[in-house]
Each structure stands twice: as C-alpha cells, then as structure tokens.
Amino acid sequence: MGSRVCLGACDGIKFHGVNSYNLVTAKVKFPSLPKKWGRHQRPALGLDIGSHSIKIVELANSNTTRTIRCIGRALVPPRAIVDGSIKEPDKIAGVLRALLANLRPKIRQAAISIAGYSVIVKKIIVPYQDEEEIERNLIFEAEKYVPFEIEDVYVDFCMLNREHEKDSSTEIYLVAAKREIVDEYATLIQEAGLSPAVVDVDAFALGNAFEGAFGLVAEPVVLVDIGAQKTNLNIILQGTSLFARDMAFGGEQLTEAVQEATGLEYADAERIKIAGSEDAEIMKEVTQVYRELCSIWAAEIKKAIDFHKAGSSAEEYPEQLYVSGGSAFLKGLAGLFENTIGLPVKTLNPLHGFTAGHGIEPEYTSAVAPQMAIATGLALRTWTK
Numbered sequence: 001m002g003s004r005v006c007l008g009a010c011d012g013i014k015f016h017g018v019n020s021y022n023l024v025t026a027k028v029k030f031p032s033l034p035k036k037w038g039r040h041q042r043p044a045l046g047l048d049i050g051s052h053s054i055k056i057v058e059l060a061n062s063n064t065t066r067t068i069r070c071i072g073r074a075l076v077p078p079r080a081i082v083d084g085s086i087k088e089p090d091k092i093a094g095v096l097r098a099l100l101a102n103l104r105p106k107i108r109q110a111a112i113s114i115a116g117y118s119v120i121v122k123k124i125i126v127p128y129q130d131e132e133e134i135e136r137n138l139i140f141e142a143e144k145y146v147p148f149e150i151e152d153v154y155v156d157f158c159m160l161n162r163e164h165e166k167d168s169s170t171e172i173y174l175v176a177a178k179r180e181i182v183d184e185y186a187t188l189i190q191e192a193g194l195s196p197a198v199v200d201v202d203a204f205a206l207g208n209a210f211e212g213a214f215g216l217v218a219e220p221v222v223l224v225d226i227g228a229q230k231t232n233l234n235i236i237l238q239g240t241s242l243f244a245r246d247m248a249f250g251g252e253q254l255t256e257a258v259q260e261a262t263g264l265e266y267a268d269a270e271r272i273k274i275a276g277s278e279d280a281e282i283m284k285e286v287t288q289v290y291r292e293l294c295s296i297w298a299a300e301i302k303k304a305i306d307f308h309k310a311g312s313s314a315e316e317y318p319e320q321l322y323v324s325g326g327s328a329f330l331k332g333l334a335g336l337f338e339n340t341i342g343l344p345v346k347t348l349n350p351l352h353g354f355t356a357g358h359g360i361e362p363e364y365t366s367a368v369a370p371q372m373a374i375a376t377g378l379a380l381r382t383w384t385k
Contacts, residue, residue, distance in 0.1 A: 044111035044197050046379030047096075048205075048372075049185065051081040052228035052252065052326065054096055055375040058105040059354065067357045068365060069106065071372065074099040078266070083229065084116040086184045089191075096192040110194040111378035115202035115246045116230050118181035120146055120153075122174050123160070129170050131159060138174075146176045153178055160240075173241075175201065198381050202374055203234040203244040209350035209377030210322065211239055219319040222343065224301060225373050226325035228252040231297070232374075233304050235318055242316050243308035247300055251327040254293050261285045274329055294333060298340035305341065322348040324373035350376040 046057040053076060058069040074095050080088040126141050128134045134141075134157060142155045153176045160171045177199070186196045200208075206223045220237040229250045235243040251273070259269035262285050273290075277283050301321075309317050321343045327333065334345040349366075350373040356362045 042109050042197065042382065043107055044109050044379060044382045045105050045107040045194065046375040046377070046381070047110045047112050047189065047194070048375035048378065049081070049092070049096070049112060049188070050076070050227055050374075051084075052076065053371075054092075054099055055372055056099060056103055056105065057372055057375040057379045058103075058107055059376075059379045060357070066354045068351060068354050068360055069357045070103040071351075071360060071365060071368070072099060072103045073368065073371065074102075084114060084118050084181060086188060089184070089188055093188055093191045096189070100192060100194075108194055109197035110189050111198035111200060111381045112185055112189065112196065113200040113202045113205045113374060113378055114177060114181060114185065115232055116248075118178040119201055119246075120148075120174070120176040121201055121203070121244050123171060124174050125169050125171055127169050129168055134159070134170065134172065142174060142176055145174060148176070148178060152180070154182060198378070200378055200381055201244070203232040203246065204241060205374045205377035205381065206232055206324070207234045207236045207239075207241055207377070208380050209324075209373045210236065210348065212376065212380040213348075213350050213352040213354075220316050222301075222305060222318045222321040223348065223373075224321060224323045224325075225348075226250055226297070226323065226327035228326065231301075231325070233301065235305070235308055235316075237316060242312065243304075245304050247304070249297055249300065251325070254290065254327070254330075257289045257293055258286050261289045276331070290330070290332075291336070294330070294336050295340060298337050301337070302341045305343075318343060321345045324348040324350065324370045326371050328370040348373055 043059070046059070048055040053073045055073045057071050060067045060069045076095050077088065077091050080086070080091050086092055122145055124141065124145060126134055126137070128137060138155055138157055139150060143150050146153060146155070155174070155176045157172045157174050160173060182199060185199070189196050202225070206225050210221070210223055216238045218238070220235055220242060223234045223236065225232045227250045229252050231247040231249055233245045233247065234241055255266065255270045255273055258264070258273050259266055262269065262272075262282050264272065272282065272286055277286070305318060321337065321341060323333065323337065323345060324347070328347050334347070337345045347370050349369045351365055351369045356365050
C-alpha cells in the first residue's frame with residue numbers, strides 16, 4: 001500500500017514514514033508574509049537543486065526587517081540530474097558541500113522541492129466531507145488518478161474551498177510523489193550535512209515566493225518559472241493556488257537549439273543565448289531559433305492558462321504574468337510572451353522587500369533574484385500564517 005498521511009489543519013501536506021523524518025509537500029494555502037517565526041516551526045534553508053545549478057537562500061526575520069542572510073548558487077555537471085532524477089549523486093553532493101562551505105549558512109534544516117514526472121498534483125472531488133474519512137480512503141481514491149504503482153509513491157492531500165462544498169463531496173488537492181525520487185534528494189542533502197525538514201512542490205514554492213515579496217494580491221496572477229529542463233506554472237489568487245502545472249521545456253532546450261544552429265560548443269551557445277554575440281551571422285541564426293522556440297513556449301503557457309480559464313469563473317481569470325528562472329534574462333522574452341499570451345509580463349523579483357545582509361552585495365542579489373524564486377519560496381516555507 002502507498003504511504004498514509006497525517007495532516008493537521010490545511011497548512012501543508014505531510015508525508016510520513018520516510019526514513020526518520022517528516023516530508024512536507026504542496027503548501028496550497030501560502031502563509032501571509034511577513035510574519036514572525038512560528039514558535040513550533042524552525043526556520044528552513046531554501047535549497048533548490050536544479051539540473052543546471054544548485055541555489056541556496058537563507059532568510060532572517062525580525063519585527064522591523066526581513067534580511068537575506070546568505071544567497072548563492074553553483075553549477076552542477078551536465079546531465080548529472082535528468083528529468084529530476086539524480087544520476088550522479090556523488091558529484092551533486094560535492095557541489096552542494098562546496099557551496100555550503102562557501103556560504104556558511106547558520107540554518108542546517110533544509111527545505112527542498114520536486115517537480116516533473118515524479119510528482120502528481122491534481123484537484124479532485126472525493127465523496128467525503130470529514131477530514132479523517134478522506135484520510136482513511138485516500139489510497140483508494142489516489143489509485144484512480146496516480147499513473148504509478150500505489151506502493152511506489154507517497155500520497156497526501158489538502159482540503160480546498162470548504163465554503164463551496166456540495167452534498168457530501170469535498171474538493172481536495174491530491175499529491176503523489178515517487179518514493180525513489182523523494183528518497184534520492186533526502187539522502188543527498190543528508191550526505192552534505194543537512195537535515196531534510198520539508199519537501200515541497202516547485203510550483204507551490206514559487207507561489208510562496210511571490211506572496212513573500214508582494215503579499216496577497218486582489219487579482220489572479222500567473223507565475224512561470226523557466227528552469228533548465230522544465231517549467232513550473234502556478235496561477236494564484238490571494239494566497240491560494242488555483243491551477244498548477246509542470247511543462248517539459250526549459251533553457252537547456254534553447255541552448256541545444258542554438259548549438260545545433262551555429263555549430264558552437266555548448267558553453268559558448270549558453271553564453272550567447274543570454275549575452276548575445278558581435279558576430280552578425282551567428283546572431284541571425286540565434287535570433288531565428290530564439291523566436292521559434294520561445295513562441296512554442298508561449299503557446300504552451302497560453303494553452304495551460306486557457307485550460308484553467310475553461311473551468312473557472314471570470315473572477316479567476318489571471319490579469320498579470322510574472323516570469324522567473326534563468327531564462328527570465330532572455331532579451332525580448334517579455335514582449336514575445338505578451339504578444340502570444342495576451343497578458344502583461346513582468347520579471348519576478350522574489351527578494352523584493354528584503355535587505356541584503358552583512359557581506360552581501362545588493363547588486364548581486366538583484367542580478368540573481370529571478371533565478372532564486374524557488375529557493376526563496378522554500379526558505380519562506382516554515383514562516384507562519
């Protein structure tokens with residue numbers, strides 16, 4: 001049987017029975033920020049382990065200021081992580097240990113997140129209203145929707161929209177995560193000297209980061225984080241996730257397309273993708289590839305938004321799109337997305353309202369902030385409501 005769950009209130013989804021610690025995923029109702037640290041929750045180190053780089057954010061909160069205590073990233077070897085699966089754990093652990101040694105964070109409890117094929121997040125209706133009854137029948141309900149053997153996943157849920165319950169049914173978020181992937185990441189961070197405290201879902205960490213920076217906004221917004229191999233989308237309204245989806249495209253795809261079109265080495269293609277080139281012929285090829293591929297990305301994002309709108313009321317139609325991740329730096333991306341998707345586009349700064357701590361250059365935090373959205377959301381994960 002799949003792992004059963006124990007969920008208190010609706011402040012997070014908790015997987016139990018994973019080694020000797022609790023794993024928490026899918027914070028559906030994000031905490032209102034800024035707030036004081038919770039008495040019963042230790043602060044967590046935001047740790048985003050991506051296929052291109054590892055990002056770390058450590059935050060501190062007082063009555064008057066919110067401070068970035070440490071922030072940094074380190075590149076990981078190519079293909080060491082593929083589709084969210086760690087192929088070379090020793091190399092990744094080495095990169096993580098080196099980054100920790102350089103940043104020297106005070107917090108040793110880490111919040112991490114997963115995405116892609118290894119995690120299923122789905123809104124479903126279950127024929128129960130009582131939370132304990134949902135828990136007792138969760139494995140049975142999950143088997144209808146999870147495309148894996150149920151004994152190979154951790155499952156949990158969060159109840160949604162109690163005020164909209166009809167008859168004896170309840171809308172919930174069902175979350176299922178592959179055991180082998182969750183355990184891979186938990187083992188990795190333990191080997192690097194950290195304690196796994198929280199496992200979240202990338203899209204929900206992204207929503208947490210947005211709320212941490214801008215609070216509860218009155219209109220629905222689309223958050224899009226373009227990573228190296230995958231893109232996370234989350235449509236949120238006043239702290240609640242309305243729709244979340246992972247999409248199988250990212251900056252690595254664009255780098256490979258540039259490499260194929262120009263014949264350049266991968267590292268050179270990566271550099272030119274962001275910074276451009278003085279070679280007019282190369283830039284002609286790059287621009288053509290860029291427009292074609294980014295137009296496909298925009299079409300996929302629009303398709304996801306339209307799918308959400310088809311099942312939602314007009315009050316839940318998004319009014320703004322924020323983009324983050326390494327590809328947020330691509331020149332002209334915002335304009336291309338605006339033309340295709342039909343929404344105004346801004347670059348997300350998840351560290352808006354935070355003060356750079358001792359020894360941290362504000363210019364550095366501004367430069368890397370869009371890449372730190374997931375890590376920032378994870379660092380905020382244990383801040384109280």
